[in-house]
Amino acid sequence: MHDARLLLELGDEAVRRLARRGYTLDLAGLEALSSRRARAIGRVDELRAESKRAAGEVGRAAKAGSSSTEVPAELTALKERARELKDRIREAEDEVEAAEAALRDVLLTIPNLPSDDAPDGDSDADAVEVRRVGEPPAFGFTPRDHVALGEAMGILDFGRAAKLSGARFSVARGPGAVLERALASFFLALHTGRHGYTEFSVPHLVTRETMTGTGQLPKFEEDLFRTGTGDRDLYLIPTAEVPLTNLHADEILPAEELPLAYTAWTPCFRSEAGSYGRDTRGILRLHQFSKVELVRLCAAEESGRELETMLGHAETCLQELGLVYRVVRLAAGDMGFAAQLTYDVEVWLPSQDTYREISSCSDCGTFQARRAGIRAKDAHGGRGQVATLNGSGLPIGRTMAAVLEQCQDEDGSVTLPEALVPFTGFRRLLPDGSTD
Structure with a gap:
């Protein structure tokens, strides 16, 4: 299987080499799938960072309100926010999995790049x-x-x-x-x-x-x-x-x-x-x-x-x-x-x-x-x-x-x-x- 980044870096060269074996490489489609995967991974990273900050805020609010017998409204809101972030992370991780599967499905169908030592032709x-x-x-x-x-x-x-x-x-x-x-x-x-x-x-x-x-x-x-x-x-x-x-x-x-x-x-x-x-x-x-x-x-x-x-x-x-x-x-x-x-x-x-x-x-x-x-x-x-x-x-x-x-x-x-x-x-x- 190919490394998508390498194929995209090769660009027209990859298209030329694969054309020698009768395969048409859709660079634009590959770029779109690769970008989708990158965006999905980036979104997960952002949400995890936000979740980490929210967890810290919950901890500080809980410590500040530990002397009170009532749960402060702020702490309740922060906990709800933390739960929401966890749900959003799971959704974003599902998108990463879907994006990676879509990219992998395409990559699995692309044949190996032929060596320049292989002569031209198809028979x-x-x-x-x-x-x-x-x-x-x-x-x-x-x-x-x-x-x-x-x-x-x-x-x-x-x-x-x-x-x-x-x-x-x-x-x-x-x-x-x-x-x-x-x-x-x-x-x-x-x-x-x-x-x-x-x-x-x-x-x-x-x-x-x-x-x-x-x-x-x-x-x-x-x-x-x-x-x-x-x-x-x-x-x-x-x-x-x-x-x-x-x-x-x-x-x-x-x-x-x-x-x-x-x-x-x-x-x-x-x-x-x-x-x-x-x-x-x-x-x-x-x-x-x-x-x-x-x-x-x-x-x-x-x-x-x-x-x-x-x-x-x-x-x-x-x-x-x-x-x-x-x-x-x-x-x-x-x-x-x-x-x-x-x-x-x-x-x-x-x-x-x-x-x-x-x-x-x-x-x-x-x-x-x-x-x-x-x-x-x-x-x-x-x-x-x-x-x-x-x-x-x-x-x-x-x-x-x-x-x-x-x-x-x-x-x-x-x-x-x-x-x-x-x-x-x-x-x-x-x-x-x-x-x-």
Whole structure:
């Protein structure tokens, strides 16, 4: 969430930067809400000061009339005045609360300011390629997609998944389920053992406040799965970024302990509102999928460096698997709501003859930390701002699709990357669904 004062100080610059991501900032409206809040706070301060003076007058009048058996009329009037002031203070405090809520409601809908390093544009066609790693495999046959391969081997079953849950769900069977688990175990071992992340097991249902902290709410409620009512109004997480980042909501972190690096393997639930017709075949865009997520919290001034670090960690996953991929920098209008700069890592899918996104690594600056109330303090008591970053490291389904497609043989078998063998216990998926 933004600091209203900072947006107003930036003025036309804030308008320009937000326009790059397709958002029109109403400066006049923001100024009016901010002024309303300031006036309300000022009125409360005035009334409290007046109430304090009235209390002093009551005390002096009471002391002066203590020798009399009758309550002086002046004292009665002063007490009535003090009561009136207390009522007016309560009313003024209600106005402060209403003004702050109105300002907060607007601020919660304003996306993060994009970095000047993000190129102009609003689609994936406007992304800037940073690098390519590896050469797409040249097959001497027409490569099959992961759906054809998985169903022929019997390791993926979309028909039974639809019977259970409807469209956009999948079932992995036998060696397919083992491969999913192996990928997650490999990623977690890599990130905790080599990259220094702490692994967490986190809730998959979270509160509205938790979703608000990372920016999923209030703007993107239609993209979420909601369950429960009243006090048990909870949401299924769309990514482990949500609980991992909010672990420190409303906390002051010791600055010397930063950066913090967290990871978790969780299911992710997304309604994919508005995406119907895109990537409906296979396991590229499901309502439920699993993913190993990376989250970093650091000093605000270190976020750019931390983004490059996290990007390197996501790339290492693909490098260890020997998969062909490229890195692009997303356009300002194509980034997520909370991001100020995002790199996408795109893996090569032979069946589509193109690169497809497999990881997004985003620098959110102080945007999420402000929403979630995460701050830092050094050993001398100095306060500092915290930046948050998140990235996929990696999604299991999309990685599985890439492995099946890039590592396929003409006979329909798949030779797994060597790095996965210790986690699967087999090297090849055979056409009949067996392994060796």
